[in-house]
Amino acid sequence: MGLSVCLEDHAFFVHFFQRGKNAxxxxxxxxxxxxxxxxxxxxxxxxxxxxxxxxxxxxxQDQFPGRFRFEEARGDWEYICSRQNQEELPGKSFRxxxxxxxxxQKRFDWTVTPLHANCRKAAEQVIRQWEAxxxxxxxxEVIMTGMDFFEQxxxxxxxxxxxxxxxxxxxxxVIAPGIFDLHATKTLIPRIDxxxxxxxxxxxxxxxxxxxxxxxxxxxxxxxxxxxxVPDHMIPLWKGFLI
Numbered sequence: 001m002g003l004s005v006c007l008e009d010h011a012f013f014v015h016f017f018q019r020g021k022n023a024x025x026x027x028x029x030x031x032x033x034x035x036x037x038x039x040x041x042x043x044x045x046x047x048x049x050x051x052x053x054x055x056x057x058x059x060x061q062d063q064f065p066g067r068f069r070f071e072e073a074r075g076d077w078e079y080i081c082s083r084q085n086q087e088e089l090p091g092k093s094f095r096x097x098x099x100x101x102x103x104x105q106k107r108f109d110w111t112v113t114p115l116h117a118n119c120r121k122a123a124e125q126v127i128r129q130w131e132a133x134x135x136x137x138x139x140x141e142v143i144m145t146g147m148d149f150f151e152q153x154x155x156x157x158x159x160x161x162x163x164x165x166x167x168x169x170x171x172x173x174v175i176a177p178g179i180f181d182l183h184a185t186k187t188l189i190p191r192i193d194x195x196x197x198x199x200x201x202x203x204x205x206x207x208x209x210x211x212x213x214x215x216x217x218x219x220x221x222x223x224x225x226x227x228x229x230v231p232d233h234m235i236p237l238w239k240g241f242l243i
Contacts, residue, residue, distance in 0.1 A: 013037055022047045026056050035063060042067065042242065051076055052238040060240060068240040075218030078235040079226045081211040083180070086201045086229065093230050097194055100228075104195035108162040112199050115157035115171055117150045122159055122166045130186045143184050146171065155183070158200050160192070168196045178209040193225065 002017030011029020022044045027037040038060065041047040050073065052060070060068055089098040115123070124147070127140040146155060150171075157171025168187040175181040182200075187193050201211060213231070216223040 008033065011037070016050055019050060020046055020048055023050060024048070025050055026052045031059070034059070038064065047242050049240040050237075052240055054236065054238075057238050057240070067243060069243050070238045070240045073237050073239045075223075076215045076237040076239070078215055078237070079213040079229065079231040080233050080235060081213060081229050082232045083201055083204065083208050083211050085232070086198065086211055089198075097228050097230065100191065100194040101198045104192040107192070108167075108189075110199075111161045112203075113159045113161065114203070115150070115155070115159050115169065117147070119159055120144075120147045122161075123147050123169050126159075126166050126169050126186055126188060129188050133188075139184070143186065146183065156204070158196075158203060160187075160196055160199065168192060170196050170200045172200075174205075174208065175212065178207060179212055180204055180208045180210070181212040182214065194228070197229075 002015075004015045004017070006013045006015070008029070011027060011033035013027050014025035016023040016025055022041070024037075024041070024047075026049050027034045034056075038049070041049075042064070049060075049068075052070070052073075057070055085094065089101065113119070124144060127143055131138060131140045146153060154173045155171045156173065157169065159166055160168035160170075167189050168185070170182070170185040172180055172182040172184070180201075182197070185193055185196055187196060210232075213226050213229060215237075216226050
């Protein structure tokens with residue numbers, strides 16, 4: 001995604017190079033910091049804002065009337081799932097997901113190991129094999145950076161292995177009270193992703209009530225995968241362009 005971050009004492013600003021030279025996430029911090037950042041952006045060619053929540057959109061329209069054109073960004077919407085439902089997979093709505101989980105669960109003699117910093121070598125084995133099967137670059141280096149700073153970032157996850165060795169990994173972190181954000185999943189065997197996530201979710205701390213599966217980036221296969229998780233609700237987001 002070409003992200004870089006500018007840190008201040010009471011705010012931070014994320015540059016979104018993939019979407020343009022002057023494309024940014026909506027600023028995080030005090031309202032004063034947000035106003036200062038957006039005001040400076042008004043003088044920058046092609047300035048745009050992304051991952052704008054409804055309350056941020058209302059704030060921009062109030063403070064900068066007529067300066068922005070907003071578009072709904074469906075690919076940026078976040079999928080929010082009940083942790084209980086992801087564990088129990090109840091009822092008809094979870095029938096397909098439940099079948100996928102049970103099929104993958106019975107497919108091999110799995111060993112599930114909690115991820116920690118000492119698992120770096122096994123995690124790298126999964127990542128490098130995953131990268132070898134791709135035609136384009138993925139997020140492997142990002143995931144390995146996560147492994148390098150696993151404890152500092154407060155990450156938690158699992159490693160899935162069969163008799164031949166590591167075959168999948170997943171990790172995330174608690175980003176707010178009761179909310180676990182799923183950062184990464186990687187599998188070397190087709191159609192075990194649902195099972196991998198199910199094993200991770202059932203091992204989360206009891207205080208976790210919600211799973212944020214993040215966005216689908218308008219990638220058809222990723223959208224299908226996330227929709228199969230039957231999210232309880234979506235967080236709508238917008239992008240804004242100068243008029």
